[in-house]
């Protein structure tokens with residue numbers, strides 16, 4: 300190796316190191332969730348932010364919550380919290396639902412599954428006097444009507460993070 304080539308090799312290695320370090324920094328600045336499909340990340344982050352606004356500290360990445368968008372074959376099921384040995388708290392959101400659902404519906408279903416997978420909540424089919432569901436932890440088979448929208452989601456999120464489980 301000539302001196303020139305040697306210097307060039309060193310310089311190139313140094314450049315690679317710098318680029319690699321720069322990338323590491325970038326990853327720390329933009330929150331990412333290992334084992335979670337990228338399209339779910341903003342909802343995972345929102346789940347943490349809404350909790351923080353209510354004084355509940357949640358880090359889904361540290362907790363190892365995973366999630367994917369895939370076809371769910373069970374009829375009428377749009378989301379699941381799955382407990383596999385390798386992924387003990389795994390959110391699955393149905394692909395067909397994902398393709399057609401509104402942003403509010405996606406948020407409600409993901410938050411519901413995180414309610415199971417992270418908050419360890421079970422179902423609550425309590426109804427309000429107008430027949431709408433008292434909680435987004437409704438089973439979907441309890442006869443209450445889903446009514447999660449911009450105007451009333453704050454109350455649903457208060458209930459999600461801070462409700463005392465009766466069962």
Ligand SMILES: [Zn+2]
Pocket residue numbers: 411415422436437438
């Ligand atoms: Zn459920």
